[in-house]
Amino acid sequence: MNKPMPGQALDDLETPVLLLDLDRFESNVQHMAAYCRDNGKEWRPHSKAHKSPAIAHIELANGACGITCAKLSEAEWMVAHGVPSILLANQIVSPVKFAALARLQHRAEVIAAVDNIAVVEPMAAAAIDEGVRIPVVVEIDIGMKRVGVEPGPPLLALSKAISDQPGLAFKGLMGYEGHVLDCWPLQAKKKACYQALDILVESRNLLENNGLQIEIVSAGGTGSYELSALHDGVTELQAGGGVFMDVMYRRKCHVEALTPALTVLTSVTSRAADRVVVDAGFKTLSSSHQPPEVLGRDDLRLRGLSAEHGVFNIVEGQAGPALGEQIELLVGYSDSTTFLHNYFVAVRKGRVEKIWDISARGLLR
Template identity: 45%
Template sequence: MLVNVGTTYELDTPALLVVLNVMERNIERMARRFRAAGVGWRPHTKGLKVPQIAARLLEAGAFGVTCAKVGEAEVMANAGIRDILIANQVVGEQKIARLLSLLPRADVIVAVDSPENVDALDRAARERDVRLRVVVEVNTGMDRAGVEPGEASIELSRYVEQKPGLHYAGLMGWEGHTVKIADPAEKRMAVRKAVGLLTATADDCRAAGLPVEIVSCGGTGTYLITSGLSGVTEVQAGGGILCDVVYREQMQVEHEFAATILATVTSRPTPCRIICDAGKKAMSSDAAVPRPLVEGAVKSVRLSAEHAAIELEEPRSHVADPRPRQVPLTADARLSSSSRGPAAGSRRRRHASVTPASYGRHASHSRRGERHVSVMRASRQPQPPGRASRQRHASVMRASRQPQTAGASVTSASRQRHAGVTAASCKRHADTPFLPSAASRARA
C-alpha cells in the first residue's frame, strides 16, 4: 500500500533519490551480460541495502545475494531472500549466534580464512544442531583477507570438510586491487591473473577430492571480464545498478547514474558560491568530489560535515533550482551514510513511503513521472516516543543493532503493512526518468 506524503519539494533534505527507470536499465544490462556468459549472478547488496531492490535483482536473474556483514544478511533474510553469501569472516560469539539464527529460514554461506574461525563456527553450529555452509576465502592479490592460493587453501578446505557442523561449499576471492587500472588491456591481464589463482586453486581442491561447488568472485569494476573467465561459477557485482562517479571515471563501467543526493540551497554568500545542506554525512566521508547537477560550470566542491560549498566558474545572480542534486562519488557508502531514517518519494508528483532496508530506508517514487527511491537522514526525522511507537517504527532502527529473529519487533505483518513498492510495482510504474545533465554523463 502506498501512502501519500507530498511532492519532491516537500521532502526533507538531504535525501538519496534513486531513479528506478535508470536502475532498471542498469539491471537489465548486467543481467544480459551474465546470461550471455552463462555464469551465476550473486549481486553484492552492501551498497544497495533495500530488500525490494534485491528482490528485483532476483526477478532479473540473480539466484542469491552477497552481504558484507550479519546485519545486512538479517535484513535480507527477514525480507524472504534465502540464498545469502556473507563475503567476510564472522567472528565472536554474539555475531556467530546471530548468523546461525538465520538458519534454516535462509540458506546462509559465510567465508573463512583461519582454523580458529572454522572451529568457532563448527562448535556453535553443533550446539544448535544446524549445519552451516562455508567457503574458503582465497587471497588473489588484494592482500586483505584470505589464505594464500594453492596448498594453504587446500589444507583449510580439508579442515572445513572434516567439521560435522559445517558444509564445505567451495572458494571465493576478490580481485579488488585491479579495479582502477586505467589501461583496459593491462586491467584485463591483471584480472585474469588474479582470478586464475582462484580457479586454479579450485581445480587443485577438486583434484584432492574436495567438492568445490562455488567459485565466487568479481564486482562491478571487473564483471565484464570475470563473467567470461572459465571456472568462475558466480559473480558478486551489484553496485553497478546504481553506478557513480568512481565506477564511470575510474573503473570504466559505462552505466547510467541512477542515484543522486537531493539537497537544499541554504546560502548564497557570493554570486559564485552555492551552499547546500548535503555534506560528508549525507554522501560518506570519502565522497570528496561529488558531481553537482547545477546550472553553470562548477569550479570546485568542498564538503564539510553537513554542507557542500559549490564554487562556480562564472557568477550567477540566482539559482534556478533551489533543490539541486549531486551524484555521489562512491556507491557502497552512500546508502549507509545518507539513509539512517525513514524516507519518501513520489510518482507523478505524489509521494509514498514504503519498507526500509538495513538502516531504515524507504523505497518510493518521485515527481514528474520519475520513479525514485528516496532515503532521508534520521536526524531530520523526529522519532515517535513510547514503546508501542518504537515497535510500530522498528523499521527505522539499525538492523545490526536489532538482531531480527522470529520474535523480533519487525514481524511479517509489519513488513506486509509497509510493503508499498515491490519489484512488481517497479515494473508497473515505468515512467520517463530523470537523467543527469550532459556534463554529469561524460564518459571516462
C-alpha cells in the same frame, strides 16, 4: 518533518533527500542480471550499497540467485525479510556469531566465508549444537592483500579441515579482485583481473585433484564485473553497487554500460557573487573515494563539504543558481552515502513513486 509522499513532485520536496531514478535503476538491474546470465554466471549482488530488503527482492525477481552481505547482522535482517540465500562475505570469529549463523540455517541458506583454520572446529561445533550444517566457502587472497588464505598448501589444508567436519558443508571458493578496479587502460585491467581470477581457477583445480567438490567460485565487484563475467572459472558475481552506478564506478573504474541512478536533491541556502552553499554536507553525501558531481549543469565546481554544507564555486562568467533553487548531485560513492539516510525516494518522470526504507543501516556486527 514528514516523509515524501507518492505522487509528490520533485519541486515540492524538502531537501536534502536521497533520490533513486527508477527508470535508470531498473535498467541497471536488468542489464547486470542479463550480463551475468548471458555469460553463464549466477548473480549474487552485494547488499552493502543499498541495505534494503525491498531492493534485494527486486534483484531476486530479476534472476539473482541470492545476495551477498558484509555483516552477519545484515544477513539476519535480510533473512527476516524473506531472502532465501545469502553469502556472508566477511569473516566471523566469535562463539556468539557462530551460534547465530547456525540458527539462521533453519530459515535460509547463509554461506560463511572462512580464511583461518582456527575457526573451523568452533563453527562446526555451533552447527552440531543447533542440528544443522553451515555451508562454507574458503576465501583466498588473490592479490588484494586484505583477507584470504594463501593459495596452495594452506588453502588445501583449510579446505580439507572444513570438509572433514560433520557440522560444515564445503561449498567452494571466493576471492575479490578489488586491487584491479582502477587499472587502466583496458588491456592492463584485463590482464591484472585475469591474473587474479586465474588463482581461483588454479585453486579449484588443486582441490578437485585432491578429491574435493567445488560448487561455488565467487568473485567480481561492480568495478570489474564486465571482465570477471567473461572468465571461465568463475561461477557467480557479487557486483551490487552497479544498480546505482555512482561517479566512482564511472570515473575510476571505467564502467560505461550502466547509467547513474542515485542522486541527492539539495537546495541553495546561501550564495555570494562567487559561490553557493547547498544544504548537504558530508553527513548527507560522502566524498570518500570520489566527490559528488552536479547533474545537468556546468556552472558549479565543488569546493568542499563540511558537516551540513556543500560549497560550490560559480564558474567565472556564469550567473549560477538562485537562492532556494534545487541542485541535484550525482553520488560519488553509493556505499558511503546510502547508509547516511533512512530511505530512498524512488522517483519516475519527476514524481515520487515509492519510498524504500534503508532498514539495514547501522547493522554493523
